[in-house]
Amino acid sequence: MSNDKTFKALVVEEDSEGNFSKSIQERQVSELPDNDLLIEVHYSSLNYKDAMSASGNKMITKNFPHTPGIDAAGVVISDKSGTFSEGQKVVIFGYDLGMDTPGGLGQMISIPADWAVACPDALTLEEAMIYGTGGITAALSIQKLEKMGAKPADGPVAVSGATGGVGSISIAILSQLGYDVIAFSGKTEQTEHLKELGATEVRHRDSVNDVGKRPVGRELWANAIDTVGGEYLANLLKQTKAGGAVTSCGLAASAEFAMTVLPFITRGVSLLGIDSVYIPLEDKKTIWNRVATDMKLPNLESYGEEITLEQTPEYLDRFMAGKTVGRYVVNVKG
Incomplete structure (x- = not known):
């Protein structure tokens, strides 16, 4: 050319x-x-x-x-x-x-x-971009939870930033794989949309912060996918069931969060970082193949x-x- x-x-x-x-x-x-x-x-x-x-x-x-x-x-x-x-x-x-x-x-x-x-x-080229970085990040998050042993029978998965690109695809794939999903969003007018995606329950995003300054709260979800960072990430961790995990891939709320180590040392909760930018090429090929097969969404x-x-x-x-x-x-x- x-x-x-x-x-x-x-x-x-x-x-x-x-x-x-x-x-x-x-x-x-x-x-x-x-x-x-x-x-x-x-x-x-x-x-x-x-x-x-x-x-x-x-x-x-x-x-x-x-x-x-x-x-x-x-x-x-x-x-x-x-x-x-x-x-x-x-x-x-x-x-x-x-x-x-x-x-x-x-x-x-x-x-x-x-x-x-x-x-x-x-996948067509258009379908590949419906996933894009947001969808691939969602798939990587779910795959990492799976590697930690997550399965639908453990209980619900919480998803923050539920109406965003990562959040919405996370909900849809989790639902397709058989998980119950608690969706957190500040856009209450999108409740029905989130349920159509597959959310079992929709809560206002700020309700995750009801735990306040307490070092741990009640165990409300088995695992979680956080897309926003800040206090939302901290409070998802505080309310994750023993042995569960929370993935972190975003910072729309804040790049910083403060909490104690208690969820990690008293409940064995894990914080899992998700990188969709510099992961090895072979890992990218693997996750693309998954979104084209068992993680491919209908319609x-x-x-x-x-x-x-x-x-x-x-x-x-x-x-x-x-x-x-x-x-x-x-x-x-x-």
């Missing part, structure tokens, strides 16, 4: 006064990094990290102008490494994509070949709202305002 070929991309720019703006612009392939794998992106998805990058968060993206998009699904245009063949369907999430490497909210990306995995035959299209590339500035602002529900799939190719 000629390096002077143009493509559309969301571009975030910083002005001389430190203000940031978002717009859809024409870019050239020659402006992309000189990596082995050139991909035509068909679909991406929106994540909280994309919204932080698009708002100018220098902890996520250091250099501007920049194209966010930590997820991408598309077809191979060329691969100098010989790993993939022309026209092969691939998916990418994690590593530096969409952080300081131009990401999936552009119609073309250039990345190292070892950032990509073949898209499972059982998958119902779990994501499809939007256009031109709509992404508006929807990224919604993320920062806390006004999003579920997964957003971006039809990048148009």
